[in-house]
Amino acid sequence: MTSQETQPGTELRSGREWFKSAVVYQIYPRSFADSDGDGVGDLRGIISRLDYLHNLGVDVVWLSPVYRSPQDDNGYDISDYQDIDPVFGDLAALDELLNGLHARGMKLVMDLVVNHTSDEHPWFVESASSRDNPKRDWYWWQPPRPGSEPGTPGAEPNNWGSAFSGPAWEYDPSSGEYYLHLFSKKQPDLNWENPEVRAAVYDMMNWWLDRGVDGFRMDVINFISKDPRLPEGPRAEGMLYGDGGPHYISGPRIHEFLQEMHQEVFAGRDKDLLTVGEMPGVTVEDALLFTDPSREEVDMVFQFEHVALDQEGGNKWRPKKLVLTDLKKSLGRWQDALGERGWNSLYWGNHDQARAVSRFGDDGRYRELSAKMLAAVLHLHRGTPYVYQGEELGMTNMAFGAISDYRDIEVLNHHREATTHLGHTDAEVLAALAPLNRDNARTPVQWDASRHGGFTTGAPWIAVNPNANTINAAAQIDDPESVYNFYRQVIALRHTDPVVAYGDFTMLLPEDEHVYAFRRSLPGAELLVLGNFSATVQPVDVGDAAWSGAASVLGNYPPGTGLTLRPWEVKVLRREL
Template sequence: MTVPDRSPHADPAADPQWFRSAVVYQIYPRSFADSDGDGVGDLRGIIGKLDYLERLGVDVVWLSPVYRSPQDDNGYDISDYRDIDPLFGSLADLDELIEGLHARGMKLVMDLVVNHTSDEHPWFEESRASKDSPRRDWYWWRPPRPGHEPGTPGAEPNNWGSFFSGSAWQFDEASGEYYLHLFSRKQPDLNWENTEVRHAVYTMMNWWLDRGVDGFRMDVINFISKDPALADTPIHEGELHSHDRRGYACGPRIHEFLHEMHRAVFAHRDPGLLTVGEMPSVTVEDAVLFTDPDRHELDMVFQFEHVNLDHGGGSKWRPGRMRLTDLKASFGRWQKGLEERGWNSLSWGNHDQPRIVSRWGDDGEYRELSAKMLAGVLHLHRGTPYVYQGEELGMTNMAFAGIDAHRDIEVLNHYREATGGLGLDPVQVLESIAPLNRDNARTPVQWDAGPNAGFTTGTPWIVVNPNAAEINAADQVDREDSVFAFYRELIRLRHELPVIADGDFTMLLPEDEAVYAFTRRLDATELLVLGNFSGEPQPVDLGDPGWGRAEVLLGNYPDSPGLDLGPWEFACRIRTV
């Protein structure tokens, strides 16, 4: 079949919905490429890999934070929104990166982290200085709970827990009050009820767009509107603090704030900008409102319903088994819910999720097959795909030697709380941490089989996966049957086949626990997508023998004579109807 000729990089002026046929690549800078031998990735390291990204074919690069930061949470604790941390380089380096991406037809999306700042940001330092500070109300300050001794357990203003263990409130002895931090105690939450806070954020965003940045991925942006009552929320069994998000996820003014942001920052700018809202706990119904173009809020949401399916009892530290029928139900609900209005992102991983081939694939004998199958099934849904660095190589989880090998604050705090406050066995805690911890995604990108996988000439800030000798970019970029080549072909097909971006979606075999199957259709073009989520051969009966004779558009086996699938097989067939 002849594939329509479509530009790899859509023209935003001609199509404001250009991002439907785009693919985004996430870079976690400290683990991508190190140019100066200090063991930490940097902007010049990224600049040196632009040809690699161009060859892969992605349209947008999302850059995790490179702003000035004490690095308590690896840059998600920002102390200066308008400068680059020397760890990563300089503003001049960022300007060169933007220029290099634009010259290759790619865009740069920065990480916008404005639910919270660092406690070393001048705004918070001024807020903390005095109860009478003009910026006191820029953050959430509250007195101790009545009847409790300040600074003692139970005196916190409410029972909310931090995502990084412990209470979400930190006592400030100087003023006798607590400040809210949904994440690290060094990440105090901004008070978006304050008009000055919002305008300061919008001014900063405009400053970056004026500099040439092409948009923002907005970190936990649906947390910026809290219920001003800050009431207690339910505590689940086995928790010391509440992790029920009803007090701050999609709060009462969230749509007002995002519409105001659009009006103040994006309304009169180039339609080629991209706005992506990371939104834990968001529902399909919420997402329709956030991304309906007529509401002028966001282009798309980043949601996590599907990657929470293997959280036993709702906790990533009690890992369970993902049932394929649950995955199909989740994806199917999102595909159906956004088919008329709105838009979704498509992702298996990011800097907060483990490697998908280890999680839901087979990172042993069938690593390459399962990596390709997972990619094919994801990318051919309706939505904008995101590729997390190293995913296009089939990188795997890391077997860390012990707690001392970990670097993530979430892991370290959980281990301390679990073995201390909860009295759990350290060996069992380490076992529960292993499958889903964030450090799995943060080991350095494996560029070649040399020392430190070609990531650095120094000592890497976190251990390199020893399987770099077998899994690396140098081995894959010129190999026609590699995982890299498969991703490249998926990206090309999205650029060139309108049915992938705009076609309707129909889930097939919803009760099958091994085979993922669906169709996409636009006008006379129809695709059939099949993926075997098991290491055993699987029969496939769709009740439509015509599909068995349809052309194979893409597959991870050299030939697919029928619809039945081999272990971890993927096949996409195309026909005219």
């Protein structure tokens, strides 16, 4: 391995566009580090690992929800936005974490989940108490379909399906009406048409910013504006429910709501904050509007187009082989579209996606090489890179045996629906679940080779991957050839080389089925990035003569001659112009 030895610096990390040279690290707290032996990760576990994050060089920690919650969807069902769930700690521990990050020059971004609440949130408890309660229209309540028997299949107000299987409507016998839930039935959707709802959300956000947090990653934020007519959704053959997406994905008032949010929450604050809009189904055209600085909506979008390419028809339970040319076409299109204005998030994985090296690389013989190649190719695009916990160690997917080994509500609901209503066998469903299920990413971080990977002294809430014996942080931190230390080098390169943060992007070899190649350039200098997405040697022709005297700044093999790539090799060259 060769590298340009650099340490994370501050040269590029100030000013309004500081986030363009920053790297975000996502923590899924339930699975990061457990301090008290109850088997669930917590805030003090995170605090104990702050030096690890600082050494890695990341600038921002995105913390998945730690608010009070019944934990139906692992914290994305919030019952109190302004308190911490006891399973994770308390507000004092949150303040200690915030101070610890700030003392090390890092920022804290909280997960903002305001498309829906928990059904145990006081707002919903009031809303559900009677039809004439003042908070009734804080949520979406509708009567049964005319002429139907309330509470029976087909009586729902429309045919929308939930993202977690089943209908998107739940019948409430006490009031004789249905409420909308795009996710779990314990996650009723807030009615953003109501200005009182918006004001309450903005007050809560201001409370957190006043407490010192540095911004928000906004969960499915482009779902908050629904078409008030609630029309029927198209239904594909073989599906039990319709797709309501056309009526709530980037809905009719979404830009108005985000501009209002900016004005009521972020405008006039004198610190460098970050707003990230997680936006399933967002188009490039809308992303340009969302992230255009002059419109004052969000700093960047988190989009999902590239992580649907290995699924038939976008159905994650029908996995297919990824075609590299499709990946280049998708990522390249977003690079081009957001080039002049706007900004994008860069990621391979997160808490909702399978492990990157198992999905896009080779988690067997070439695990380390492919993990490094994936890191360099991703981080050297234009945009803000995200590292999902354990990705920097090359953690892999988990081999789950029976459905009882899973914990994710999405998996459990799909298994039940597929075996009960769609006629699939248990074995068929388990095979389809294996590659892309969300629990792959939720197994605990592997800190060392001790019992339970050093994650907990108790019984973990979900099993630790058995390969923790060999893939763990303790084995990598002091190894200069490790995946962890390669990530340090990639992150340092973004911090110190303006070409990485601000350079133009040009896709090369778009039709090559094995090599991912692109150029980044600014006046005076450019980078060439070459990644081999295969286990075979790949010749590369991008004008070797022009790069013959270029300096090698990063690679996952000892230096070789020419531009030919060995299995899963990445080469990053720099030349002055």
